[in-house]
Amino acid sequence: MNYKIIYNEEKLKEFINWLPELLPNEQYYVQLLARKKYNKETGLKSDKAQLKRFISTKEMLFHKISQLELPTGRYESGNTEVSQDNLALYITPNPRDLHKASLLMMREISDKLIRNDKAINPHTLSLNIIQTSASRKIFFDLDIDFKTENHQAAIERFKKDMENCINSDCLTFIKTNGGLHCLIKTDDIKKEYHKNWYQNVSQLTCEDYEVTMNSDNVLPVPGGIQGISFSPYFL
Template sequence: MNYKIIINEEKLKQFVNWLPDLLPNEQYYITLLARKKYYPESGLKADKGQLKRVTSTKERIIDKIRQLQIEEGAYFSDGVAVCQENLAVYITPNPRDLYLAGLKTIKDITDKVMKSDLQYNPQSVALNAIQTTTSRKLFFDLDIDFNTNDFETNIAKFKTDICNVLNRDCLTFVRTNGGLHCLINLQDIHSDYIKNWYQNVVKLACDEYEVTMNGDNVLPVVGCVQGKDFSPYFIE
């Protein structure tokens, strides 16, 4: 039996179609993590154990994720076998710039060679550079955590609150395991809101929810695994 990363392929296809088309110098960065908080009984030591990370064109995202579905029990985090229930896969909705990442990789490797660092991993250096090198900042990502388990009421309140400070058609909502991500398409913000939207969003936190202003954040992949018995999905 293999790990199941893709839970709903139709929703995953919808998500991939929603992602912006890429320029020749761009790719998406995808990472598979083992999350202790989703299944503490597994005995994992850390909450975010990185199992695999890849880059992909938009056209190959589904193929790349499917390749992560290896034999169950083959992923380990700090020497502990990872359970299906611990898995979560994330993507950078803002594309990464491979050209700039290449320049950063050259510099970082040169620095390590000059310091006679004999233990560095050039593959890791390159992937670190890609992860941190944003090409176009198309989305600003809000990570919303709810303070009660009444998710439907809290989601409705947050959507009402944010639509008072931003136009609805620039917002995309992704229901996640325990919360919500709100993607703000920066190019679609109406002129009436463009000047003060950030300051107004900062003020949104209330008793029902907390807002983390991540900006250029990784996003749980719609249609894929995110912990035990859950897969992220779009909501209207």
């Protein structure tokens, strides 16, 4: 029996197709985490234990995600076997810039060698730098946490409030486990909203939801796993 990472193949392929086409210097950054909050009874000590991470072209993304489906028990955090219930798959919807990351890595490795750092790990270092080397900021990500059990009411209220801040055709909504992500495609923001949209959105708050502003954020993958029997999906 294997871990189930692809929860809904059709929705995952739909999401991959929706992602922007990449330039030659770009790839997507993906990570599989074990999240304690999704099942606290499994004995994990950390809420965000990193199990696997990789970069990928758009064309290879589905194939590489499918390779994460190892036999059950192969993923461990510390000395604890990771349960299926704790798995969550994330991606950076804004592409990573490998050219910029390469330049930064050259400098970082040179500095470590000059300091005679014997613990240098080029593989880990490269992925750390790639993770933080955003290329084009295609999307601005809003992470919405619900304050009410009535998620549908919170979603509808947030959507309505957003209508007063920005044009709706630049927005993509993704339902996640316990919340919502709203991706703003910045190139599609209409001229009349350019000046005030950020300030207006940052002031959104009510008893139903709370908004966290992230210009460049990781996103739970639609069609992938996120906790117990849940997979994010487009609204």
